Amino acid sequence: MARGADIGTEMPKALREAVQRLMETGGFEGTFTLARTPGGGVDYFLSTKEEGAPELLPLHPVMPNHAGRLLREMTLGGAMRGKVLVITRPCELRGFVEIVKRLQGCLDNLVFLSVVCGGVFPLSMVSAGWDGKRTEEYWAYPDGRPVQGLRPACQGCTEFIPYTADLVVAPSANGHWALTAGSEEGGRLIERAFPSAPAAEMDPKALEAMAVARKAGREEVLSHEADVKGLSDLVKVFGRCIGCHACSKACPICYCTLCTFESSRMEDRMEQSKGQLEVKGGIRAPAGTVLFHIGRMGHMAVSCVACGCCQDVCPVGIPVSLLFKKVGEAVQARFEYVPGRDVKEALPINTFQPMEFKEVGE
């Protein structure tokens, strides 16, 4: 691991100060991070050093929007004009990398600061009013004790270390936090921002402890709500769907300008389903609610970063994220693929290898 700087123990204040220093010394035109909304809530902002900039809340433990999705919209037409410090969680970074592979965004000019992630709380908790003390308690997560009330996706997340961030906020020894470099660019930024700070490194013991806790958490969350076997179970769980498509709106991978399920193709569905009607004697309206999820799964399971946003926004409490995580992990394992690990890694569904899945062909 490259050089890192000790930033102390007082999170999140230490983090805010570190970001300040990076902004001052790193030659950035702006920063993209969570910040306080005028109404007192939290959301992502692209802010400059100008006056009137919102109060930055980097890595505040909620995910009001998936940053990958927002960055996609901002870079769809090409690279960001100036250098921007982007502060996101690992799954957000991975989601963005996946979408860049799909030619829907651009990584150029973006410098990423991410974190050895402790997960985030559900949005419902934010809307119920945020207790400031919770933040302080939250940042104690490296000791391996599970933080209460995290989103199910986060409780079972084993990909909590970012792959391609330039800078990584990581637990260091003795309860300290370190800003470590994940790339050469990151190393230079740290040298410039913290020339005299004591050197510090990621604490492998803390990572170990977190990994153990998360593995247990993963077993736990997948064995309950996501204990779905076969089509009949899927139909039952997705049967709750009201067709609002909020999950696909929140998803960092679902990017189609026009989803087939929202296109005019669906309008004459009754006409198309005449045969089904004859056979079954009845079809459900709205049509395609279950098919929507299965179709979406087919399109994006291989890239699912299990961020949990879909489940967070589901009004009827379908464990969308856990189901997608379960299927996604299985599909990804078949291709030895980790979504968002490396932008140069080709998308398995767009790549044909003559020898793959021979056993299926035979």
Next chain:
Amino acid sequence: MTRNGDILIIGAGIGGIQASHLLSKAGHQVHLVEKTAHIGGTSIKFEDVFPNLECATCMLSPLEQELLQDPNVHLLTLTEVAGLEGGPGDFTVRLRQRARYVNLENCIGCGACYDACPVSAINEFEEGLSQRKAICIPCAGTLPNVPRIDKEVCIRFKGQECVACQQACMFEAVEYGQEDRDIELKVGAVLVAVGSGTMDVRELPHLSYGVHPGVFTSLELERLNASNGPTEGKIQLRDGRAPNRVALVHCVGRRERTLCSGVCCRYLLKFRHYLRHKLPCAEVLEFHGDLCLPNKGDQRFLGEMAPDGEGLVRAEVVRIEVEGDYLKVIHRRDGREAIETVDMVVLSPALTPPKGATELARTLGVALADDGFFVVNGVASSRPGILILGGASGPKDIRETVVEALAAAGGACKAVMEGEDGK
């Protein structure tokens, strides 16, 4: 003085065809002269071409078709150059066109006349591996899709009263009254695209070609493998049996001619593909010296055709002996002689100057080198306004031939233009 922008191209192989296309696009009238009755040259004898194993017919036939429909290209088949006078921008060329005895306009190429013809003769296009009629096209798919009557074998031209083909034709296309004719053309430049020949392997008696029916040349194997060839693509011995063990012999005539032909290694590797595909059980041994793989994709091709060097034997073939139905390939490997017994041998003869190069050079007034190929500087011959491309100036593969065809076409335009300037 007004200069002539028309161009004469001698030889309608791949080089002549590509040069014609380019010159036509550039606005020149092209007179494309071909000795035989069909276009396409040697390339149309191949089933696949290296290194991408592309189907040669699929690659060439659209080009040929386009050529036949091009109003700027005047194709003269069965035609040879008899004389040439003048200089760049103002050549007068005399051509001798032999009669086809079939009307090109009326014939639709249905082939009804072949069945009717009572004559049988050796098919030279198929390397003598099959028989043809006196009225015929060389093989299915050759263009123009119009037969000709071979006067040498047709019994009518030997005095018998046969009208079988004329009666079989629904379109009154057979015209026994046609005569050979002399044509005179004015052209601004001349392109020579007559290709190469191949060495007659009978010159090397120790290889037993012509002695044992199991010995083939590479062109013979090409035709055996061709789906429009004499066996419809079955690779077999002359008695119809499938070979079990095949020896591919590299560098035949290399030493005698002091010449590496540069294409044989790659086409012999391609034969591995043919054999693997058609005779999956046959064992293939490739006796090679230096492997000549000069293009950027060739190393990959070697890896695909002979993975892990399978079947490659670095050895010099000393002689091939006949032993009953079998052939003993006596070869020297690491200084010691060894023997492999096979039932089929494929020889890769060196490429030679084209047949009739001496006469053509004399007619055109251009120089030949000691090795029998045309003297060139780039694509320029020794006489201004005459350009040489492709195999006529040394062994070339298809890519090199096409490059030279384009370059020579450009040179011809320039020669004509400089004529216009009055230089």
Next chain:
Amino acid sequence: MNARVGVYVCECGNNISDQVDIAALVPMLEGAPGVVKVMSHRLLCSKEGQEFLAEEVRKEGLTHLVVAACSPRQHLPTFMEVCKRGGLNPYLMQMANIREQCAWVTSDRHEATEKAARMIRAAIARVVRQAPLPEREVEANPDVIIIGGGLSGTVTASMLAGPERRVHVVDRNPALAVALTSLKGVETHGGCEVEAVRGFFGNFEVELASKGSRQEVRVGAMVVCTGSRAMTLQEMGYPGSEAPHVVVLPQDPESLRPYLDALPSGQPKVMFVHCAGRERVGYCSGVCCLRSFKAMRWMAETAPNAQLSCLHQDICVPGRDGEREYQGILGIGARMTWGRLTALAQQGPQVTVSFRREDGSIGQDAADLVILVPATVPNHGARALIDIIGVEAGPAGFVEEAHPMLEPVSTSVKGIYVAGSASGPRDGRATSLLSLAAAAQIAAELRPGKTLRLEAQTSQVCEALCTGCRNCMTVCTYGAIEYDLVAQTCRVNETICRGCGNCVAACPSEAISVKGATYQQILQEIKEAVR
């Protein structure tokens, strides 16, 4: 407007009528939707037949035409011409191939007649869904930009420049050869690099940048003449290659003179090592054996007391002079050893050369001077340029030809050509020939004062169905598809599109179709055929 479809069945002499019952076929087609006339003819492609057909189109006021005859490969252009003569858009004509695909291959006469009827009905169903397509042309700029001012750039420029065509030559090197700068009609841009390219064949805008300044050049075509270079010792990566008595064979053997002067007296050993770097690059450069032999001959003449040896792999000397040169080297007594170089080491005054024989065994030799004959690789900066202009490159980084044999100077982008060793290692002769070829091709395809004919059957994107996934952009080899940031959908640039249909296959939303082969047309055609 109601469709008025005319169906004309060619008997092709007896070629079709022998096997297909024409008298029975004609009534089977009458009454098909839109059909106003069905007729047979003895030979439609004959002069008389063509005139008849053109007249029928006019007389009957046909809106669509079906010609049931031979393969469109043979006579599509013929009948498209007939349409034009009859005043019908040629894309409103459909051929049904009832000769090759029916009469010649179906043995039962009754079945053949039935099959012909199906094929023709399918053609009718397809043609009535066809829209007229205009023949399109675009004005073209005859000027050309050549990237690289070396041998290939100079030859190409000298062939192309003229009173009607301006040639720009760009090179990173500020000082360009006099041979170039003194050429009439050539504008040189020394010390410049290509920054960006917009547009398409006939109308490119090329942005050039040099230190501190930018400029835009408008041209009709581009030629990549970036050349190649010898691999360096570092790139070859042989252990011990930094030894002082190891040198890479220079272009001109004369440059070796200082090394010769430094050789010990007596009978110094000089070793040429072929295929240096070949394993790394993964190909044989094809030109180096001959270069090496020429250098060896020079060495034998210049330093007659030197003992020459050669560590080589397969000797690659195709063509007229190679083998003679090779035999000449054997004649002067050079010691030839087959081996792959593995390592070098300076030991005292000599260099020890380790190599692997073909059987895997290791050999060693020592020499006072080791000359490595290097692999040829693409020039510095070629990769970046390839990315900017968007042409395809092979694994080794050389520009890939549009077709390795038939289009050796064209690239994957129409209007961008490649010459010289930018597309692979070449010797001087091949470089010049490729440059002449590229110049000739451009002169023919981009003629001053002529417009360019565009493809009529281009693909089109239905915006209402496009999801903006950009899959089509990744498969389009012509760079004809753009992303519309406002609509967030893809759009076909019909000036560039060649109608190959790759994008149609790649589109997951069925949003793209090729004009003249839409989903509806094909679906209805198939439905009729299998009804």
